[in-house]
Amino acid sequence: MAEGEKNKTPVDAEQIAYETVTCRHCDGYGCLYCNKTGSVEVRKPAKLCPSCGGDCCLYCGYTGWEHPRGKYD
Numbered sequence: 001m002a003e004g005e006k007n008k009t010p011v012d013a014e015q016i017a018y019e020t021v022t023c024r025h026c027d028g029y030g031c032l033y034c035n036k037t038g039s040v041e042v043r044k045p046a047k048l049c050p051s052c053g054g055d056c057c058l059y060c061g062y063t064g065w066e067h068p069r070g071k072y073d
């Protein structure tokens with residue numbers, strides 16, 4: 001018997017926890033940076049963007065939060 005069979009394991013088995021926070025750009029009213037939901041999902045524990053301190057910048061995808069979901073994963 002040939003041993004050519006290999007099991008493929010999923011690369012990112014580790015689950016990243018997210019929490020929902022209010023979008024700093026629109027303060028919850030809804031804008032294009034939060035998909036008009038007024039809130040964004042950020043990696044836990046939620047921290048304000050170190051580059052802008054929550055004032056929104058390019059690095060936080062204009063959400064004001066560090067590690068917003070999707071954009072920089």
Ligand SMILES: [Zn+2]
Nearest residue numbers: 023026031034
């Ligand atoms: Zn927003």
Ligand SMILES: [Zn+2]
Nearest residue numbers: 049052057060
């Ligand atoms: Zn920022």
